[in-house]
Amino acid sequence: MAAKKGAFQRKSGVRSEIPTASMADIAFLLLIFFMVATTFRKEQPRPVVIPEAEATQRTDEKRKNILHVYVETDGSIYINDRLVPSFQVADVVRPEYVKTDRRLVVSLKADRDAAYEYVNAVTEELRRANAVRVLFSTDLERRLARARR
Amino acid sequence: MALLKRKSGVVSEIPTASMADIAFLLLIFFLVTTTFEEEKGLPIVLPEAQAEEVEVPQKNIVHFLIRADGAVVVRRGESITEQVVPYDQIEQIMRFEIANNPNIIAALKTDPKAPYKHMVNVLDELQLAGADRISLQVWEK
Numbered sequence: 001m002a003a004k005k006g007a008f009q010r011k012s013g014v015r016s017e018i019p020t021a022s023m024a025d026i027a028f029l030l031l032i033f034f035m036v037a038t039t040f041r042k043e044q045p046r047p048v049v050i051p052e053a054e055a056t057q058r059t060d061e062k063r064k065n066i067l068h069v070y071v072e073t074d075g076s077i078y079i080n081d082r083l084v085p086s087f088q089v090a091d092v093v094r095p096e097y098v099k100t101d102r103r104l105v106v107s108l109k110a111d112r113d114a115a116y117e118y119v120n121a122v123t124e125e126l127r128r129a130n131a132v133r134v135l136f137s138t139d140l141e142r143r144l145a146r147a148r149r
Numbered sequence: 150m151a152l153l154k155r156k157s158g159v160v161s162e163i164p165t166a167s168m169a170d171i172a173f174l175l176l177i178f179f180l181v182t183t184t185f186e187e188e189k190g191l192p193i194v195l196p197e198a199q200a201e202e203v204e205v206p207q208k209n210i211v212h213f214l215i216r217a218d219g220a221v222v223v224r225r226g227e228s229i230t231e232q233v234v235p236y237d238q239i240e241q242i243m244r245f246e247i248a249n250n251p252n253i254i255a256a257l258k259t260d261p262k263a264p265y266k267h268m269v270n271v272l273d274e275l276q277l278a279g280a281d282r283i284s285l286q287v288w289e290k
Binding site: 021026030051118127 | 165166168169171172173175176179180183187188189190191192193194195196197198215259260261262263264265266267268269270272273276277285287
């Protein structure tokens with residue numbers, strides 16, 4: 001086209017602005033999504049250092065069917081923010097087991113330095129409560145780290 | 150009335166230009182504070198309390214005994230020979246046992262005073278070897 005220099009600028013009436021009017025809608029939509037998707041954890045986590053394992057698997061179980069049982073180094077057991085004596089674990093777990101329609105998975109978060117007798121006492125109690133699906137909570141371990149063990 | 154309309158030059162609109170900024174600020178706050186807690190570990194199904202005791206022939210059992218200091222001893226069936234094995238060989242031993250006898254049961258006996266991590270380490274090796282018949286016990290001497 002044999003247009004004169006400068007003619008380009010004046011020719012087009014199209015505005016070169018990014019439409020920002022819907023930006024707020026987009027942001028609020030994302031915001032509401034995150035607000036709805038967020039679930040707050042039920043209990044305060046206990047300071048236990050869980051062991052590492054290479055065969056660590058992720059569970060598909062729904063969060064509401066999972067019960068955390070913390071076993072600390074000195075053998076104290078915490079369920080739902082409460083210190084539970086080892087012989088009463090079954091009494092605490094049984095109502096949870098019924099509430100979840102027998103689908104309860106117990107995530108056993110025991111400290112890596114806790115003596116095995118404490119862990120065994122908990123698993124025996126879980127058997128008594130019929131909650132036989134247990135997840136020994138571990139962190140994923142890399143093969144290189146394992147070689148150093 | 151017409152006079153009144155023209156008098157004021159104040160724009161009677163809510164300023165929406167900063168709305169996006171406010172929303173994104175809140176969004177970023179939620180993004181940062183959200184932690185995805187995933188449940189991961191070594192799954193195992195305990196035997197039920199009412200389950201009757203089943204007598205398993207000794208030839209179908211391989212014992213892994215964990216001492217209080219973390220040393221692992223392997224004992225096959227009724228044989229008396231005990232063998233201390235390093236952790237990195239447990240997986241191979243278990244694979245070998247499964248290949249020989251698919252019905253093999255790994256009996257993991259842990260000393261009551263042994264730290265939990267040793268038991269998890271052995272359980273880890275057994276699960277890596279594909280063992281699905283694992284029995285957890287306390288080592289009563």
